[in-house]
Amino acid sequence: MDFGSFLSAPEINIKIVTYRDIFQDKAMIENRFGEEYRDRSAILKLDPADLKQLSIKAGDTVILKNSLGKIVVKAEESGYETPHRGIAYMPNSPWSNMLVSDETGGTGVPRFKDISATVTSAKGEKVTELRF
Amino acid sequence: MEKNYYVCTGCGLLCDDIEVESEKNIINKVYTACRVGVAHMKKAKGETNFLVNNKPVDEATAVREAASILKNAKNPLIFGLGTSTDETQILAIELAKKTNATLDDTSSFCLGPLVEALLKDKLKTCTLEDIRNKADVIIFWGADPSDSHPRHLSKHSYFPRGSEKQKGWEEERTAIAIDIRKSHTAKICGNYFFQIPPGGDTEFIDALIAALSGKLPKTSYNFPPKKILELANILKGAKFGVIFAGLGLIYSLEDLEPVFRLMKILNEKANFHLVPMVGHYNMRGFNENLFAETGYVNRVKFEDGMVKHGPEYSVVESLKAKTVDAALIIGSDPLSSLPRSVSKNLLEIPVISIDPCETLTSKHAKVYINTAISGVESGGSATRMDGTKVSFKPVVETIHPSDEAILKKIMEAV
Numbered sequence: 001m002d003f004g005s006f007l008s009a010p011e012i013n014i015k016i017v018t019y020r021d022i023f024q025d026k027a028m029i030e031n032r033f034g035e036e037y038r039d040r041s042a043i044l045k046l047d048p049a050d051l052k053q054l055s056i057k058a059g060d061t062v063i064l065k066n067s068l069g070k071i072v073v074k075a076e077e078s079g080y081e082t083p084h085r086g087i088a089y090m091p092n093s094p095w096s097n098m099l100v101s102d103e104t105g106g107t108g109v110p111r112f113k114d115i116s117a118t119v120t121s122a123k124g125e126k127v128t129e130l131r132f
Numbered sequence: 133m134e135k136n137y138y139v140c141t142g143c144g145l146l147c148d149d150i151e152v153e154s155e156k157n158i159i160n161k162v163y164t165a166c167r168v169g170v171a172h173m174k175k176a177k178g179e180t181n182f183l184v185n186n187k188p189v190d191e192a193t194a195v196r197e198a199a200s201i202l203k204n205a206k207n208p209l210i211f212g213l214g215t216s217t218d219e220t221q222i223l224a225i226e227l228a229k230k231t232n233a234t235l236d237d238t239s240s241f242c243l244g245p246l247v248e249a250l251l252k253d254k255l256k257t258c259t260l261e262d263i264r265n266k267a268d269v270i271i272f273w274g275a276d277p278s279d280s281h282p283r284h285l286s287k288h289s290y291f292p293r294g295s296e297k298q299k300g301w302e303e304e305r306t307a308i309a310i311d312i313r314k315s316h317t318a319k320i321c322g323n324y325f326f327q328i329p330p331g332g333d334t335e336f337i338d339a340l341i342a343a344l345s346g347k348l349p350k351t352s353y354n355f356p357p358k359k360i361l362e363l364a365n366i367l368k369g370a371k372f373g374v375i376f377a378g379l380g381l382i383y384s385l386e387d388l389e390p391v392f393r394l395m396k397i398l399n400e401k402a403n404f405h406l407v408p409m410v411g412h413y414n415m416r417g418f419n420e421n422l423f424a425e426t427g428y429v430n431r432v433k434f435e436d437g438m439v440k441h442g443p444e445y446s447v448v449e450s451l452k453a454k455t456v457d458a459a460l461i462i463g464s465d466p467l468s469s470l471p472r473s474v475s476k477n478l479l480e481i482p483v484i485s486i487d488p489c490e491t492l493t494s495k496h497a498k499v500y501i502n503t504a505i506s507g508v509e510s511g512g513s514a515t516r517m518d519g520t521k522v523s524f525k526p527v528v529e530t531i532h533p534s535d536e537a538i539l540k541k542i543m544e545a546v
Contacts, residue, residue, distance in 0.1 A: 019279075019313070020279045022278070025280075029168065031172050038216050056157050068472070068473050069473075097472055098471075102473035108241060112379075112383065113383045129493075
């Protein structure tokens with residue numbers, strides 16, 4: 001068990017893998033500044049055991065943080081049968097892109113599907129707004 | 133009664149069997165298209181037409197300002213074009229030459245290497261029609277078309293009763309998913325879903341090659357060898373196999389060498405083709421058009437009639453290194469789609485955004501030109517994900533100029 005889970009606000013390290021979602025794509029086409037697009041983008045799908053370790057339930061907001069930035073998104077249970085503790089899934093979006101590193105090793109290809117971050121409960125904080 | 137079919141430019145499938153009901157140039161109903169296609173074709177346009185510094189101007193002023201930005205730049209970046217017609221892309225290449233620009237598109241950080249390999253005949257490929265009519269073993273590798281290309285399985289790859297596959301998916305087709313999560317497509321593949329850990333693709337390819345060669349397949353993540361041997365047996369029996377390669381596979385590989393090795397052995401033992409799961413409707417067209425002109429599919433820099441190529445001319449590296457001093461973005465929203473750590477540098481240079489909808493990029497652009505939705509409000513030609521050329525006419529008329537018309541005017545003014 002990692003040290004973070006003993007803190008009063010448990011923090012765990014996760015690897016975020018991004019993916020495409022048809023409903024999110026449709027929402028983006030209709031209005032990329034709209035509520036539906038935000039609701040379908042700013043989400044993190046976690047293993048139920050990770051939700052438990054974070055002392056949160058599905059629908060609560062969490063803070064995702066790494067050296068690139070910090071965002072608040074809604075936590076969801078992934079629903080996948082195979083356990084995936086430490087790995088979380090997120091639709092590819094401007095929100096996930098706030099945490100993607102510019103370190104490419106000179107290849108020109110960022111690691112969009114391989115994001116390392118910490119996750120903690122956001123204690124009711126609102127989902128990050130989309131702006132620069 | 134002769135029916136009037138339209139092409140949907142919502143994704144790289146370019147479905148050509150779309151019917152619409154429209155009145156006064158507003159599309160009320162869309163038939164046959166998927167959820168994404170319907171949204172794309174019914175997309176409502178904003179009121180904004182031409183903006184300079186976020187203030188409304190006329191077309192001539194916007195074009196003049198755009199031309200002036202490009203003229204004053206030493207190394208402008210021209211980027212986007214995945215949702216533009218061939219005609220627009222060819223104009224953009226000309227404009228890049230004329231302005232000594234760096235030119236790149238989204239394939240630079242997605243499927244560009246695969247399209248390049250196909251254009252150089254390094255991989256065997258086929259059309260979606262071939263697949264519909266003949267394919268018996270279909271692999272979705274790091275791809276989830278049920279979400280990214282919603283009609284892929286129903287129109288082409290799995291469910292149709294093709295001319296040589298009349299007994300259909302129930303008896304004559306095997307769909308296989310290799311992925312790190314049970315995607316919607318993987319669910320359809322049932323027992324033929326092979327779940328591997330993130331980054332585990334190269335090892336899985338090596339294990340599969342071992343199994344195809346009659347050796348014991350091993351992976352550091354202890355994937356059951358029996359399952360890999362079973363998969364190898366299915367692949368060996370394929371009369372017409374196809375791998376649909378998605379971003380999940382490509383991002384997991386250092387380079388394409390493992391894919392070349394796998395395709396080589398698959399074609400020694402059976403008959404296999406590869407088709408890239410191209411997202412934007414004409415990304416492949418951009419690769420082909422630039423390849424025809426320069427021998428490169430993306431990441432070029434024009435300089436006094438010469439062309440240079442390399443990762444340093446990619447959109448990501450050139451923004452990161454701040455080597456570009458202006459940007460013309462056509463039909464793309466890099467402030468949303470690139471890592472913010474890279475795209476934030478766009479805020480430091482003058483940006484021209486040519487796009488049918490307002491985006492984060494257009495909101496931060498010095499010049500914004502609201503153009504017709506390519507394929508809905510303007511016509512042209514494009515290349516489908518499998519390399520098939522498709523021409524289309526506009527579905528409705530619009531007051532908005534096409535990106536092609538705007539580029540022509542900018543070209544005349546620089």
